[in-house]
Amino acid sequence: MEDKKTCLYDRHISLNAKMVPFGGFVMPLQYSDIADEHIAVRTACGVFDVSHMGEVLVTGPEAERFVQHIFTNDVAGAPVGKIFYGMMLHENGGTVDDLLVYKEADDRFFLVINAANIDKDYAWIVEQSKGFNVVTENQSEYYGQIAVQGPQSERVVEEVLGLPCAELVFYTFKKLEVAGETIIISRTGYTGEDGFEIYGSHDFTVAQWDKLIESGRVKPCGLGCRDTLRFEVGLPLYGDELTDELSPIEAGLGMFVKLDKEEFVGKEACAKQKAEGVTRKVVGIELEGRAIPRHGYEVVVGDEVVGTVTTGYNSISTGKSVCMALVKIEYAKLGTPVQVRIHRKLQPGVVVKKKFYEKSYKK
Amino acid sequence: MAKVIEGLFYAESHEYVRVEGEYGYIGITDYAQSQLGNVVYVDMPEVDDEVTAGEEFGAVESVKAASDLFSPVSGTVVEINEALEEQPELVNADAFENWIIKVKLSDPSELDNLLDAKAYEAICE
Numbered sequence: 001m002e003d004k005k006t007c008l009y010d011r012h013i014s015l016n017a018k019m020v021p022f023g024g025f026v027m028p029l030q031y032s033d034i035a036d037e038h039i040a041v042r043t044a045c046g047v048f049d050v051s052h053m054g055e056v057l058v059t060g061p062e063a064e065r066f067v068q069h070i071f072t073n074d075v076a077g078a079p080v081g082k083i084f085y086g087m088m089l090h091e092n093g094g095t096v097d098d099l100l101v102y103k104e105a106d107d108r109f110f111l112v113i114n115a116a117n118i119d120k121d122y123a124w125i126v127e128q129s130k131g132f133n134v135v136t137e138n139q140s141e142y143y144g145q146i147a148v149q150g151p152q153s154e155r156v157v158e159e160v161l162g163l164p165c166a167e168l169v170f171y172t173f174k175k176l177e178v179a180g181e182t183i184i185i186s187r188t189g190y191t192g193e194d195g196f197e198i199y200g201s202h203d204f205t206v207a208q209w210d211k212l213i214e215s216g217r218v219k220p221c222g223l224g225c226r227d228t229l230r231f232e233v234g235l236p237l238y239g240d241e242l243t244d245e246l247s248p249i250e251a252g253l254g255m256f257v258k259l260d261k262e263e264f265v266g267k268e269a270c271a272k273q274k275a276e277g278v279t280r281k282v283v284g285i286e287l288e289g290r291a292i293p294r295h296g297y298e299v300v301v302g303d304e305v306v307g308t309v310t311t312g313y314n315s316i317s318t319g320k321s322v323c324m325a326l327v328k329i330e331y332a333k334l335g336t337p338v339q340v341r342i343h344r345k346l347q348p349g350v351v352v353k354k355k356f357y358e359k360s361y362k363k
Numbered sequence: 364m365a366k367v368i369e370g371l372f373y374a375e376s377h378e379y380v381r382v383e384g385e386y387g388y389i390g391i392t393d394y395a396q397s398q399l400g401n402v403v404y405v406d407m408p409e410v411d412d413e414v415t416a417g418e419e420f421g422a423v424e425s426v427k428a429a430s431d432l433f434s435p436v437s438g439t440v441v442e443i444n445e446a447l448e449e450q451p452e453l454v455n456a457d458a459f460e461n462w463i464i465k466v467k468l469s470d471p472s473e474l475d476n477l478l479d480a481k482a483y484e485a486i487c488e
Contacts, residue, residue: 224427294429
């Protein structure tokens with residue numbers, strides 16, 4: 001099947017972006033240089049095309065009960081305008097996807113899911129919705145989305161886009177009427193910096209993009225630095241740190257799994273893992289040298305392969321070679337000496353917290 | 364436009380050899396560095412390691428990806444460019460000046476299998 005194009009495809013081409021396939025779309029990897037784009041987001045402001053992300057609207061009298069059923073986090077009684085991060089799970093605890101849930105009203109929830117999983121997720125959501133008085137709608141084709149990220153984001157969104165956002169607190173959103181349509185703006189992101197994600201029609205999205213680029217105050221940023229940014233602050237990427245076979249407990253994301261909730265799909269499996277302990281866990285590893293650990297490389301202790309690298313880089317912010325890796329639980333303790341096999345050589349390192357750079361959210 | 368230098372021997376996998384007597388200095392071409400983008404790490408063999416024509420001997424890495432290095436010739440590594448350990452970006456600054464390994468050639472007739480500057484330039488277009 002041919003990769004889809006987002007509404008900003010022509011803009012990427014005219015900016016000479018290096019385009020790559022990702023999650024069923026052809027997306028910009030980088031416009032100039034991954035490190036330059038990364039630093040722009042850490043120090044100033046960058047804009048990402050994230051129109052490939054999927055959106056599913058859940059409405060109906062049992063919308064909250066249904067979201068509680070399919071989602072690991074607890075949205076019960078939450079105020080309108082609040083956003084939750086969490087997962088949808090298989091019965092065995094493996095992860096269908098990680099997602100954001102926007103509470104629009106007591107009977108209306110907006111789910112933002114990963115591009116590569118849109119078809120799988122929506123089929124799963126529809127299947128789960130049997131017996132619930134809800135309507136589900138896959139709105140992924142309608143919405144474009146941009147992410148404005150970095151310490152200058154608030155000023156840029158207010159001054160360049162004219163969208164009032166200063167009063168939004170972290171993980172909240174509001175709807176705005178702009179140019180005859182309803183758009184959504186949230187104080188969220190995937191970079192560890194302050195920032196906003198803005199959802200609207202394709203026309204609206206292209207118009208915002210053009211304003212941002214023409215202002216000269218915002219650097220266009222590709223998926224390359226999106227990955228290095230999220231990685232440095234320890235955020236998972238579905239497919240690397242979360243998979244159909246890997247639970248959020250094993251991924252070290254148990255704080256988003258509310259086991260005190262009455263029920264949700266996968267709760268029993270997670271409760272068992274938590275009670276009995278997991279056999280493997282996603283950890284951070286810092287290497288002594290500069291050799292770069294990459295996805296799929298082996299983690300070795302003595303003669304034994306004890307795990308696999310899920311994501312790794314030479315950190316742009318710190319210069320250290322670091323990775324996240326899924327390792328046997330016996331080797332998951334902080335301070336455990338391990339080695340990573342890189343180009344046939346074993347590179348010494350140590351298990352550390354899987355956060356290599358401090359987040360600076362505006363809470 | 365990427366630079367190509369006369370008098371070097373080139374491999375289709377974008378490495379070059381500069382021959383001085385019985386030694387060859389091996390690196391990546393200017394075209395290769397321009398395609399890779401900023402080099403953040405160079406994985407090198409050790410002195411006394413054997414390299415074989417057409418076989419992998421290390422890697423140059425950008426932020427996103429590792430690209431294997433293939434030796435254009437066979438021989439024994441007599442020196443590695445230690446400056447690249449701390450400053451891998453030198454490869455971007457001048458790929459021909461900043462060779463990666465120096466090899467004692469074990470079979471100089473292998474040079475006949477490599478491309479000259481003109482033939483190499485043609486495959487970069």
